[in-house]
Amino acid sequence: QQKVQQSPESLIVPEGGMASLNCTSSDRNVDYFWWYRQHSGKSPKMLMSIFSNGEKEEGRFTVHLNKASLHTSLHIRDSQPSDSALYLCAASKSNYQLIWGSGTKLIIKP
Amino acid sequence: EAGVTQSPRYAVLQEGQAVSFWCDPISGHDTLYWYQQPRDQGPQLLVYFRDEAVIDNSQLPSDRFSAVRPKGTNSTLKIQSAKQGDTATYLCASSRGQLSNERLFFGHGTKLSVL
Numbered sequence: 001q002q003k004v005q006q007s008p009e010s011l012i013v014p015e016g017g018m019a020s021l022n023c024t025s026s027d028r029n030v031d032y033f034w035w036y037r038q039h040s041g042k043s044p045k046m047l048m049s050i051f052s053n054g055e056k057e058e059g060r061f062t063v064h065l066n067k068a069s070l071h072t073s074l075h076i077r078d079s080q081p082s083d084s085a086l087y088l089c090a091a092s093k094s095n096y097q098l099i100w101g102s103g104t105k106l107i108i109k110p
Numbered sequence: 111e112a113g114v115t116q117s118p119r120y121a122v123l124q125e126g127q128a129v130s131f132w133c134d135p136i137s138g139h140d141t142l143y144w145y146q147q148p149r150d151q152g153p154q155l156l157v158y159f160r161d162e163a164v165i166d167n168s169q170l171p172s173d174r175f176s177a178v179r180p181k182g183t184n185s186t187l188k189i190q191s192a193k194q195g196d197t198a199t200y201l202c203a204s205s206r207g208q209l210s211n212e213r214l215f216f217g218h219g220t221k222l223s224v225l
Contacts, residue, residue: 006152031209043201043216044153051211088152098214099164100152 003027006089006101014109019076021104023089024069030091030099033065034071038086038103047087048074067076112136116202121206123192123224131144131220135204139223143214144177144187145201153201159185 006023013019023033032051036044050056050065050072057063062075070091077081089101113132123129135169136140141160156166161182170177171179174193179185189196199221203214 034213043218044214045216046213049211049213086150092211098155100154102152105150105152 002105003054004089004091004101005097006087006104008104009102010105011083012107012109013076013079014080015079017079017108018061019079019083019100019106019108020088021074021087021106022071023073023091023101025091025099026070027091027093027099028070029093030070032092033063034090034092034098035072035074036088036090038088040085074097076106079106081108081110084108112197114202114215114217114222116200117187120172121220121222123222123225124177125193126191129192130206131200131202132186132203133187133202133217135183136200136215137205138206139215141205141207141212142179142185143201143205144185145203146196147199147219149198164174171204180200185211189222192222197222197224203204 003026015059034049035047037047038044048063050063055064060077065072086103088103089099092098118130121129143158144156147153155168157177159179173192177214199219201219202217205212205214
């Protein structure tokens, strides 16, 4: 059973639109959430991380975290074709085990 | 800062053949990970090291896979007798320390096709 669930599996958003991606951990022993982005044929690169309740914004990207429900979401406003990628969510434990989700494939349609 | 270096970039094998992947982590990173990533899926941990010690290899198919990091720097992952189900990209990643807030840096990966 996947301990980090991501939804949706795939998402098509028009250029300039808002993309919203979700991630929930069923393992309560996690204390840090990560979002990585992986362009086709490339390696994953860390996009944002969050460990406190609330939200964190960096440019067009906003991450929310609800620690009570262990749910995080990533929102991309004014989506660009270059945002098309596989978005991976991971949760880390204090012993530094990283639990990865299966990813959301985001396609931005020009 | 130099990134994580992996070689080779690609490998194509027949079933039953052996292959080795090599990884050079970022200098000063004591933690090194090997992941298997099937196409369009998330990475799946195979093994990770802190310095030269194996911390977790519970997901490594030990009958055919082996991994070493003898001096706590470079690492080699070997598949003894490849199967078609091993077709995937093999990613190496490194990080500093063992705190849960340390990000991972990935190499470009080795894309393996087993025919």
